[in-house]
Amino acid sequence: MKRYAIFGQPVAQSQSPRIHAAFARQTGIALEYTAIESSPADFPKVLERFVAGGGAGGNVTMPLKETAFALCATLGERARRAGAVNTLTWNDGQWHGDNTDGAGLVRDLTGRHGLDLRDRRVLLLGAGGAARGVAPALLDAGVAQMYVVNRTPEKADALVDMLGLPRRVHSRYWEQLGELGEFELVVNTTSAGRGNNGNHALKLPFSITTSRTAAVDLNYGEAAIPFLAWARAAGCRDIVDGLGMLVEQAAEAFKLWHGVRPDTDPVYAELRGRHAALATAD
Numbered sequence: 001m002k003r004y005a006i007f008g009q010p011v012a013q014s015q016s017p018r019i020h021a022a023f024a025r026q027t028g029i030a031l032e033y034t035a036i037e038s039s040p041a042d043f044p045k046v047l048e049r050f051v052a053g054g055g056a057g058g059n060v061t062m063p064l065k066e067t068a069f070a071l072c073a074t075l076g077e078r079a080r081r082a083g084a085v086n087t088l089t090w091n092d093g094q095w096h097g098d099n100t101d102g103a104g105l106v107r108d109l110t111g112r113h114g115l116d117l118r119d120r121r122v123l124l125l126g127a128g129g130a131a132r133g134v135a136p137a138l139l140d141a142g143v144a145q146m147y148v149v150n151r152t153p154e155k156a157d158a159l160v161d162m163l164g165l166p167r168r169v170h171s172r173y174w175e176q177l178g179e180l181g182e183f184e185l186v187v188n189t190t191s192a193g194r195g196n197n198g199n200h201a202l203k204l205p206f207s208i209t210t211s212r213t214a215a216v217d218l219n220y221g222e223a224a225i226p227f228l229a230w231a232r233a234a235g236c237r238d239i240v241d242g243l244g245m246l247v248e249q250a251a252e253a254f255k256l257w258h259g260v261r262p263d264t265d266p267v268y269a270e271l272r273g274r275h276a277a278l279a280t281a282d
Ligand code: ATR
Pocket: 062, 125, 126, 127, 128, 129, 130, 131, 150, 151, 152, 153, 155, 189, 190, 191, 192, 197, 200, 202
């Protein structure tokens, strides 16, 4: 049986084994999918052991996406543009890296939530690995202008430089948020709400939203609560957490490995049952 795994630290809380097991049942593909904890320093050795034990592919989460990028012999276009890998495939004795996060987000927003991203004015909060993963896909989906705002401004500048679209993508200081006008899409990619990060509420003015704004948090569960509560208080029309993106990026990885795209709706519905209170869009 082919072996797959999610690698991260921490990783015990990951929903990926459950999601891939559900996809496997649905498509009749026999596979094993486990969660393997690793630090960035140990990751090369952990992957060696995994391959020696029959490992064929892996998903990668925090804080290993950049390490995975560096370990790959070949890279797909989406991983190259993101500078981060979330999907590894063992191919001809070497690792091939891809990034399905952005495609997963766009598919969730446009397919599941029916949002039209074209010509939207977008605010991207954060400039870490998650932001790098989704920014190219949002641009490809046709958003008009993108403003990147990050606590550490140099990282916002670096992301904007890397995207290489000076007329469409701009970096601004957090303190300038009140002067940036209204956004039709606000995407929180920061880890500010994660428990291991002290669960900080971001300081965000209501002036960046309108009653038509879609507010999206790439986090789900408790980590998404502060931002989604802010979006609700601001009166945003669509309020979306990262659970749908999680299922969609997994489906994209499943397709890369097994050649079939599973039906994500029943798997999303099952997960949503356990995170019911958090999403109000649909
Ligand atoms: P990920 O892979 O999830 O993106 P990351 O690469 O560590 O994780 O990036 C975390 C992001 O959350 C960064 O943009 C970080 O801002 P800095 O670059 O200034 O560190 C942002 N972040 C984390 N805690 C934050 C907080 N309390 N307030 C604002 N931004 C925060």
